[in-house]
Amino acid sequence: MRKIGLASLLLCASAAFAQEGTVTYRSMEVSPGIHMTIGVNSAGGFASGNLGSIVTEDYVVMIDDGQQGTAPAMVSHVSETVGRPVDFVLNTHYHGDHTGANAAFAEAGAVVISHHKLRERLLDNTESAGGSGGIPVLTFGDGVVLHLNDITAKIIHVPNAHTDGDSFVVVADANVIFAGDLQFAGMFPFIDLNGGGTVQGYIEAQRKIASMADENTSILPGHGDQSSNLAELRADTAMLVDGYAKVRALVDQGLSEDEVVAANPLAAYAADYDWYFINAERMTRTFYADLTVGN
Ligand SMILES: [Zn+2]
Numbered sequence: 001m002r003k004i005g006l007a008s009l010l011l012c013a014s015a016a017f018a019q020e021g022t023v024t025y026r027s028m029e030v031s032p033g034i035h036m037t038i039g040v041n042s043a044g045g046f047a048s049g050n051l052g053s054i055v056t057e058d059y060v061v062m063i064d065d066g067q068q069g070t071a072p073a074m075v076s077h078v079s080e081t082v083g084r085p086v087d088f089v090l091n092t093h094y095h096g097d098h099t100g101a102n103a104a105f106a107e108a109g110a111v112v113i114s115h116h117k118l119r120e121r122l123l124d125n126t127e128s129a130g131g132s133g134g135i136p137v138l139t140f141g142d143g144v145v146l147h148l149n150d151i152t153a154k155i156i157h158v159p160n161a162h163t164d165g166d167s168f169v170v171v172a173d174a175n176v177i178f179a180g181d182l183q184f185a186g187m188f189p190f191i192d193l194n195g196g197g198t199v200q201g202y203i204e205a206q207r208k209i210a211s212m213a214d215e216n217t218s219i220l221p222g223h224g225d226q227s228s229n230l231a232e233l234r235a236d237t238a239m240l241v242d243g244y245a246k247v248r249a250l251v252d253q254g255l256s257e258d259e260v261v262a263a264n265p266l267a268a269y270a271a272d273y274d275w276y277f278i279n280a281e282r283m284t285r286t287f288y289a290d291l292t293v294g295n
Pocket of ligand 1: 093
């Protein structure tokens with residue numbers, strides 16, 4: 001993989017990876033009316049961020065919608081599995097692998113909802129929303145609640161975590177939480193420092209999600225091929241806390257970025273947490289950049 005900025009890499013992910021294979025979507029029902037949807041790339045590479053849906057008697061809500069290049073596949077997947085128009089699309093954050101089909105769903109009548117900072121970021125990069133028609137039309141600050149027949153979906157903003165416009169969704173009636181990219185289950189997470197994310201904010205966001213979960217909660221991560229849970233989320237948080245402390249100790253000793261990388265402070269986690277987009281070296285560089293910002 002060429003070494004380019006992580007933010008631009010992620011935003012370009014659909015273009016860069018879509019050519020390697022065909023992306024299709026599959027959904028699993030984690031609770032009556034609540035689905036987790038995962039993109040599958042026929043070539044085994046990057047497919048999409050995970051997304052989900054809440055379907056009640058009168059409403060269909062999408063939580064994120066995949067990437068622009070596969071918007072037609074996404075729209076037909078929803079029409080096959082749900083068979084009704086989408087009323088609301090909630091974007092958990094501004095990255096194009098979660099917002100790329102906004103315009104397609106808006107065109108079909110959906111109202112796109114997001115944190116107000118997410119909207120500002122999409123205004124700077126309308127392509128991430130599948131075009132200007134995909135810009136959110138309803139925004140919120142700390143959060144907003146959707147009352148969907150017998151299901152209440154609480155949308156909660158967390159500041160400066162994966163980006164500066166993140167939110168996650170709690171469906172207490174079903175004991176399900178849509179975490180968006182506040183969890184990369186069992187993988188080193190991408191923390192978008194250029195998009196307003198911070199390591200400490202990311203850790204705090206995971207703790208907030210954990211505080212609203214119990215051992216039976218289905219936590220649906222933004223990346224990861226199945227639903228996760230409280231124990232796994234806590235393990236992911238513990239890795240971040242420990243890894244960040246290890247890098248901080250080396251920074252405090254005055255080591256340069258490359259010297260910190262050479263010391264391999266995340267070695268103990270690499271086997272479990274490395275994946276093709278973020279490996280231990282990239283995670284170390286993210287920690288280093290976060291710790292030395294403004295220096
Ligand atoms: Zn993301």
